[in-house]
Amino acid sequence: HDAVYVMRRNADPEFTDRSWRPSLPGDKITIKELKEGKGEISDIMWPSLARQILPRDADNINLRTSRVGDRIYATVFIDLFPKEVQTFVRLFSRTLQTAIPWRMSFLMESNGLGLASTRAAVASVLTVTSSQNRLISDSLKLLSYINLNSDDAVVRLRVTAATWAPEGDIRLLRARASMLAKAIEGWGSCDVSEVSGDAYEGVVSSMLGVSGKSVATPSIAPLSDVLHMLPLFRPSSPWEQGAILFRSPDGKPWPYHPGSSQQTTWIDLFYARPGSGKSVLSNALNLAVCLSSGIQRLPRIAVIDIGPSSSGLISLLKDALPAEQKHLVAYHRLRMRTDYAVNPFDTQLGCRYPTPQERSFLVNFLSLLATPVGSDKAYDGVSDMSGLIIDELYKHFADDAKPNTYAEGIEEDIDAILEEIGFVRDAATTWWEVTDALFMSGFIHEATLAQRHAMPVLADVAAICRLPAITDLYGQITVPTGEPLIHAFARMISSAVREYPIISQVTKFDLGEARIVALDLDEVAKSGGDTANRQTSVMYMLARYVLARHYYLTEDNVADMPEAYREYHQGRILEIREDPKRIVYDEFHRTANSEAVRNQVVQDMREGRKWKVQIALLSQSLEDFDSVMVEFATSIFIMEAGPEQAVRKTAQVFGLTPTAQNALRTRVHGPREGGATFLAQFATKQGQNTQLLTSTLGPIELWALNTTAEDVNLRNRLYKRIGPREARRLLAARFPSGSAAKHIEELLAEFKEEGGFIDDEATASVIDSLV
Structure with a gap:
């Protein structure tokens, strides 16, 4: 059926619908009236195959x-x-x-020579008459020799x-x-x-x-x-359909579907020097995940970014959503202020203890905080001790121990609701009791706010680590500085409380119901020096926790939750499990000196398949990724060749053929007019697939996803002036290439020729003139 459909669509496409299928032997016979005097068997059987393939008459x-x-x-x-x-x-x-x-x-x-034997005999006889006959005779003798004496x-x-x-x-x-x-x-x-x-x-x-x-x-x-x-060597995609279309060098559409069943895991690596289109391609894939067929809701995408490169995607999605769904996408620029506080010790609603996945994250997080500045890893024993401290910490704040007591006036909305539902409270009322009462009364959001005050905070860790249960096991261990391990641990945790107010207090930063979230860490994740690297590592870990901690919930976790909350979490976890999930780490080279962050990423890579989580890492060099990350990668996007040693390194790591290496040197050039050409390698269930592909986006997409400084400046000014949707439309009409950088350079050159001095004020003036 498929073959006949393709034959008819090739013969008469305007007269063939995509849903048309032929009627062939074995199909149900449709009863129809006999044509008088025709006597055709197709009147009582299946229609003529010729008439089905060529439904309309033709003429010369x-x-x-x-x-x-x-x-x-x-x-x-x-x-x-x-x-x-x-x-x-x-x-x-x-x-x-x-x-x-x-x-x-x-x-x-x-039998190519079958009908040429007579011609060969005549040509042989007539060789003496002309040189042309001799050439014919020699050619036929050569073909005859090839036919008889070779495998050809x-x-x-x-x-x-x-x-x-x-x-x-x-x-x-x-x-x-x-x-x-x-x-x-x-x-x-x-x-x-x-x-x-x-x-x-x-x-x-x-x-x-x-x-x-x-x-x-x-x-x-x-x-x-x-x-x-023959056309046997055209590029062919393992994906019959895809959420995004690339283009092969000969112009053939090349579908690709991130997160599909064609791959066993979904781990993407993007690398190239700055300005090569990494972020634009990554955001295009994020957009493709949102536009994938078959999804019932928006996917869950977490983007950990340095700078505003993902803000364009969020703006594009928000403008495309109806008013009642705009809150499902969000872009936040994280700041080291208390109003952005996130308590990493928060648990799932109603849960007195963290899930195994959350506990594992907290062990990594405390190990990171307890790592001396300038060191690659924590002292021996810190990881094991952190696990025990976490267990004792939650045990200490549980209902049957010393839970935090409720205080009126902290959350005024909660106070009012408690009065409304008739909740009787006294001096011994705990925040856990308030949380349960609000949940039972159907106030889910308020119950979440109340639970934040029931949770331990980072300062409590420094006190818990001195409990007998900890000191009995780790009290005699000393560190290279000569002090006891517990003292060193408490000292570094106390230092983190002072230095990082964003992780030391009750949670105030709320993402609400947002499913697609980009966190810009530019203000809190600085580079340059051991202290800055340490802070960057902490912020990456925190961002990963804020954005993706719900991704790793399973039905097995429900059994460990309080019975009153199980039905709520069962439905919620089922929805999370069904949704595609993607975590994107941009500027991944910033984590080079953080073993804790990289261990967390590797763990996410190892276990992501079980939770349907895609991982994407973006950086500037292949050297920025650990060897195990490269080993786990299933989709590699090389956006620029780089110097010759980089090409040789890439060829060695990924086993590139000489043809692929030549394509990398001569064809992979980053974004240009007509698209961004890159070399991609995909590990699918059918094997490795290495392709030279081009990503071509429309002008509106390009303007939404562009990360060039001049273009972003122009775009943001227009966003404020006329709104994002209209701004993108005007920019796409005026600069369909997706960039005004060249035009701005020409205007600045004219300004300089007229005697002007090019500074930030001059550049702003030129951009304002365009606006």
Whole structure:
């Protein structure tokens, strides 16, 4: 059925719907009235296959032109086999420049020398009469020798090409036929013709699988030469359909679907020098995840960014959503202030203890905080002790120990609701009791706010680590500085409380119900020096916790939750499990000196498949990724070749062929007019697939996702002036390439020629003139 559908769509596309399917033997026979006097078996059986493939009549307009349906066709036949055998890609590249529609059919027949024996005998006899006969005789003797003494068969080849135009536009058809003929003639120096005995039969000869005959002149050639000419080496995607379309070098659409079943895991690596289009491609893939077919809700995407490169994606999505869903996407610029406080010890609603995944994160987080500044890893024993401290910490603040007591006036909305529901409180009332009461009364959001005050905070860790349960096991261990391990641990935790107010207090930063969130760490994750690197590591860990801690919940976690909350979490976890999830770490080289962050990322990579989580890492060099990360990667996007040593390193790590290395050197150039070309390697269930691809986005997408400083400045000014949607539309119309940087440079050059001095004020003035 699929084959017949493709044949009909090739023969008459305007008359073939995508949902059409043929009626073939084995299908149910549709009862219809007999045609009197016809006596055709198709009247009582299945319809004629010929009529199903060619549903409309055709006629010849002249010897070179035939009409089929709403199109007119012209054919080009290869009369003489090319003198220099070239690949099909060479022909395809020639026709790409003309932008004409065309198709080509190759018909191969065995026993290529069968009908040439008489011709060979006559030519042999007449060799004395002319040099041409001698050449013919020698050629046939060579083909006969190849056929008899090698593994290479000699075949007959007929080649028919066709182009078309709308009905009535003869001039356009003639122009296209002329361009097609010239392209084929230059394909190794072929001789071509346009006329056959029947123009319509020539068109049928070019159709897909319709006829086993061809009116083209046969050529005789070795099978190896014929195979070299066939279109057997065009790029092909493992994905039949995809949420995003790339383009192969010969212009073929190349679908790709992030997070599909074609891959066992979904770990993406992007690397290239700055300005090579990494963030734009990453955001395009994030957008593709949002636009994937079959999803019932927006996916869950967490972007940990340095700078505003993801803000354009968030703005684009927010403008596309209806008013009641705009809160589902958010962009936040994190600041080291108490109003951005996030308590890493928060648990799931109603839970007195963290899930195993949350506990594992907290162990890594405390180990990071207890790592001396300038050191790559914590002291021996810190990780094990952190696990025990976490267990004792939550035990200490549970209902049956010393829970935090409720205090009126901290959350005024909660106070009012408690009065409304008639909750009786006294001096011993705990925040856990308030949380339970609010939840039972249906105030889910308020219960979440109340639970924040029931949680331990970082300052409590310094006190808990001195409990007998801890000191009995770790009290005798000393660190290289000579002090006891527990003292060193408490000292560094106390230092973190002072230095990082954002992680030391009750949570105030609320993402609400947002599913797609970008956190900009530019203000809190600085580079330069051990202290800055340490702070960057802490902020990356915190951002990962804030954005993705719900991603790793499973149905097994429900059994450990309080019974009253199980039904609520069961439905919530089922929804989370169904949703595609993606975590993006931009500027990943900032974590180079943080073993804790990288251990967390590796853990997410190892376990992401179980939770349907995609991981994407973006950085500037292959060296920025650990070897195990490269080993786990299933999609690698190389956006720029870089220096020769970088090319050799890439070839060694990923096993690139000489062809792929040459493509990397000569074709991978970052964003240019026409798209950003990159080298990609995909690990699928069918094996490795290395391709040279081009990402081409529309002007509105380009302006939304652009991260070039000048373009971002211009875009943001227009956003404030006329609103994001209208700004993108105007910018796309004025600068369809997706960038105004070149135009701004020209304006600045004119300003300088007029005697001006180019500074920030001058640049702002030029941009204002565009606005």
